[in-house]
């Protein structure tokens with residue numbers, strides 16, 4: 272069996288979304304200066320690592336196709352993200368990005384691809400590269416596309432969003448109901464922790480008794 276991972280969406284989970292008043296939209300940071308970590312990003316990444324998960328970013332960045340930023344600027348944004356995490360002794364095992372958009376202005380990225388969420392291409396690639404067992408893994412994101420991609424790849428899904436009637440209706444209509452719906456990343460972290468802890472408890476008990484005869488795998492869904 273391979274490793275397990277927590278796949279994290281980036282915008283809205285690791286870093287704050289940016290408001291662009293001229294266009295009246297909320298979008299990804301387009302410059303390194305705009306990148307700010309969310310309040311519990313560092314703690315979440317560290318706790319996932321503490322639970323034995325790899326932590327891998329899976330993110331759509333169609334701003335590349337749309338001409339909002341170019342490759343060198345995007346590298347600076349990534350550097351700023353990694354450096355901000357490092358200040359809290361947090362790190363990412365890997366990052367996977369889709370730069371495509373079917374209506375992009377840059378021809379190179381104007382394609383219908385299999386890596387843009389809700390498609391699971393990036394997750395499948397990451398699982399292959401890192402020897403990840405997807406059924407033991409989580410996808411944590413703040414969008415419906417995150418739930419869809421995570422489900423399609425065979426992960427357990429955690430959606431970070433406020434559960435209003437409209438959202439619940441949308442999730443149902445789009446057949447995109449997550450395994451867990453939580454309000455904050457902090458709550459998502461506790462959810463993954465609760466799930467992962469039985470395994471940990473089991474290992475500790477095996478260590479104490481020197482045998483595994485008394486223990487069996489605890490399925491939190493049972």
Ligand SMILES: [Mg+2]
Nearest residue numbers: 280282283413
């Ligand atoms: Mg997001």
Ligand SMILES: [Zn+2]
Nearest residue numbers: 369384386387
């Ligand atoms: Zn793509």
